[in-house]
Amino acid sequence: MADIRNLALHDDEGVAARASAPSTTGDPMVPRRYAITRVRQDTRDTFTLMLDPVDGGPMRFRAGQFTMLHAFGVGEVPISISGDPRGADEGAPLEHTIRNVGAVTRALVNAPPGTEIGVRGPFGTSWDAPDAVGGDVVFVTGGIGLAPLRPAILDVLAERDKYGKVLLLYGSRTPEDILYGDEMRRWADLNDVNVQMTVDNAPYGYKGKVGFVTELIARAGFDPRRAWAFVCGPEGMMRAAASALVSRGLPPAKVRLSMERSMKCGIGLCGHCQLRDVFLCVDGPVLDYARLEPLMNVREL
Numbered sequence: 327m328a329d330i331r332n333l334a335l336h337d338d339e340g341v342a343a344r345a346s347a348p349s350t351t352g353d354p355m356v357p358r359r360y361a362i363t364r365v366r367q368d369t370r371d372t373f374t375l376m377l378d379p380v381d382g383g384p385m386r387f388r389a390g391q392f393t394m395l396h397a398f399g400v401g402e403v404p405i406s407i408s409g410d411p412r413g414a415d416e417g418a419p420l421e422h423t424i425r426n427v428g429a430v431t432r433a434l435v436n437a438p439p440g441t442e443i444g445v446r447g448p449f450g451t452s453w454d455a456p457d458a459v460g461g462d463v464v465f466v467t468g469g470i471g472l473a474p475l476r477p478a479i480l481d482v483l484a485e486r487d488k489y490g491k492v493l494l495l496y497g498s499r500t501p502e503d504i505l506y507g508d509e510m511r512r513w514a515d516l517n518d519v520n521v522q523m524t525v526d527n528a529p530y531g532y533k534g535k536v537g538f539v540t541e542l543i544a545r546a547g548f549d550p551r552r553a554w555a556f557v558c559g560p561e562g563m564m565r566a567a568a569s570a571l572v573s574r575g576l577p578p579a580k581v582r583l584s585m586e587r588s589m590k591c592g593i594g595l596c597g598h599c600q601l602r603d604v605f606l607c608v609d610g611p612v613l614d615y616a617r618l619e620p621l622m623n624v625r626e627l
């Protein structure tokens with residue numbers, strides 16, 4: 327793992343530019359207080375938190391950006407914003423969908439409504455899904471990876487007629503782990519989204535598709551000459567998906583992935599998220615496969 331000594335490898339200008347990452351408080355290291363207004367259980371271990379600012383206006387963000395969520399007395403973790411980027415102007419709460427995997431995520435998902443937490447951000451790059459206007463759009467995702475992609479899907483659906491085919495290829499471990507199942511069905515019925523779901527393992531008698539999500543790519547109906555792909559999930563799945571998309575003829579620059587690494591500061595100072603010369607908290611988390619491929623294939627980074 328990289329540490330702060332790696333900053334010596336960077337020029338002062340680069341560090342200063344990173345440190346000026348966007349903030350809603352003036353100081354990007356100082357969390358703003360938000361109250362949990364509702365907690366929705368999505369699957370057995372995944373919950374969506376609805377947050378309202380305790381003081382000040384709503385947080386505006388771009389699809390793909392993340393915040394640092396601070397459970398007071400426990401710690402702070404990076405979590406992607408999963409709500410609609412247009413929501414802030416319509417009074418919608420700030421949404422994060424969180425899988426309970428450890429101390430901080432457990433504290434966040436178990437906090438009752440009314441609890442105050444700290445929020446820093448928004449930080450990082452965007453999916454910039456509108457770059458795909460005029461072409462086909464392929465979303466490939468697995469498990470909780472649908473949460474960071476949801477704002478980009480909502481961006482596309484807000485102007486559905488500007489795009490060609492829209493495909494959502496979704497994989498989960500089991501049928502019980504399927505996230506936003508009702509919403510995916512609504513997207514298929516109302517927004518002409520070709521939703522294909524698959525599970526890794528299913529109980530006897532399960533009628534849906536069984537297999538890995540990456541297996542859906544080879545036969546998916548899109549035109550690679552005019553398609554863009556947006557991929558989010560475990561790193562091994564993203565590597566396999568990106569490689570399958572490139573084999574179908576998509577240029578690596580039109581395949582975007584959202585990368586996860588341990589993060590502490592979120593603004594390019596601490597080096598925890600560093601992948602060679604890339605600081606994932608500011609240069610990412612969304613990056614294209616042309617940039618990521620050489621980094622993803624080096625084990626020790």
Ligand SMILES: Cc1cc2nc3c(=O)[nH]c(=O)nc-3n(C[C@H](O)[C@H](O)[C@H](O)COP(=O)(O)OP(=O)(O)OC[C@H]3O[C@@H](n4cnc5c(N)ncnc54)[C@H](O)[C@@H]3O)c2cc1C
Nearest residue numbers: 403404405406423424425427428429430431586587588611
């Ligand atoms: C940019 C970004 C966006 C993210 N978005 C989401 C999201 O929308 N929803 C969500 O549930 N999680 C998201 N994560 C992952 C989330 O930050 C980790 O699950 C969280 O930090 C775990 O903290 P913990 O204290 O609960 O568990 P810990 O005790 O710290 O870790 C529990 C387990 O999770 C693994 N882990 C810890 N941190 C990470 C990480 N950053 N990436 C991958 N594995 C990790 C550990 O190796 C360990 O196996 C995101 C991470 C990043 C970097």
Ligand code: FES
Nearest residue numbers: 590592596597607
């Ligand atoms: S440099 Fe600190 S989290 Fe990226």
